[in-house]
Amino acid sequence: MSEVTITVRGESEARIAPERATIHASVRTDGPDRAAVVERALALAEPVRTGLAEREDAGTVLEWTSKRLAVRAERPWNSEGKRLAPVYYATVDFTATFGEASELSLWVSDVSAWDGVEIGWVNWHLTEQTRARIERNVATAAVGVAVTRAEAYAGALGLADIRPREIADVGLISPGQPGPAAPAFKAREAAFAAADSAPAMEYEPEEIVVSATVEARFTAR
DSSP: OOOEEEEEEEEEEEEEOOSEEEEEEEEEEEESOHHHHHHHHHHHHHHHHHHHHHHHHHTSEEEEEEOOOEEEEEOOBOTTSOBOOOEEEEEEEEEEEESOHHHHHHHHHHHTTSTTEEEEEEEEEOOHHHHHHHHHHHHHHHHHHHHHHHHHHHHHTTOOOEEEEEEEETTOSOOSOOOSSOOOOOOOOOEEEEOOBOOTTOOSOOOEEEEEEEEEEEEEO
């Protein structure tokens, strides 16, 4: 049998418990007097800022940020279609990264009852070092799946000599048949998809899914 081109796809997936949780929270106030609204927002934000700083010193919060006060005004309409006096809104946004879900839950239970505090969404994620290691392992496994499939197809045709021609992210492999030139290996980063976030107000972390899918082309003789 003459030389045969085999094109396959390889997939791999890993599930791992998140190592970090970054939560978004805001302090919001509103009212008819701009100065009073601003003053109240700053006063309500101060204990949040102080509490996060104390937790950072204790090591339960890994890092946190506080944005500058934002103020906007709106003039609502009444039922008769007339514009009313301006209403002012002031907001201070916070983010905080926790290393333990239990510490996150304790903090949320504490501040969610405070006046003006709104708890937002949580982003569950991995450290950069862990993610890089998992992505590398998953990419390697995906390539291994592609090789195994190519070997199976070649074996079914009675061919034993398998040589790589191309490997790429899904949809990036070159079209058409490869020419008779010597085999060349072209490697590109595998396509990774990660489910890093959990629904808002949910503080029991779900596993993070890291996946890789590659397409590969081999020559079998």
